[in-house]
Amino acid sequence: MNWKGYTVIYVVLFAFATAQAVVEFAGLVESAYWLAFGVIMVLSVVKAVGVAAYYQHLRWEPRSVTYLVLGGTVAAMALTFAAAYSIL
Template sequence: MDWKGYTVIYVVLFAFATAQAVVEFTGLVDSAYWPAFALIMVLSVVKAVGVAAYYQHLRWEPRAVTYLVLGGTVAALALTGAAAYSIL
């Protein structure tokens, strides 16, 4: 990928981060918590996938590497959820 492609991805990530900040600072979180939370989470997942695909070059790797990274991510999320649940 050339610099132009990286620049486009950077601008998209910047726009999504700005959208998250706008949701947070406009008071939408206070008035409608769950829809605002869902929107922020969706934007976060889109940003994470964009970073993994383009900046970590997973888009051009063999699928086995992508599945390995995805499996590790799922395992980390499961362990985090289990740890948070055990605290309650």
């Protein structure tokens, strides 16, 4: 991938991060918590996939490596949700 591609991905990630900040600072968190939470989570997942695919080069790796990373991510998320649930 050339510098142009990395620059495009960087600009997209920057735009999504800015959108997350706008959602948070627009007051949606207090008035429509679950809507703001959903928007921020969707943008976070899109950003994480973009970083993994392009900056960690998973897009060009064999699918087995991608599935291995995906399995680790799912396990980490399951442990995070379990820990959060145990706090409640």
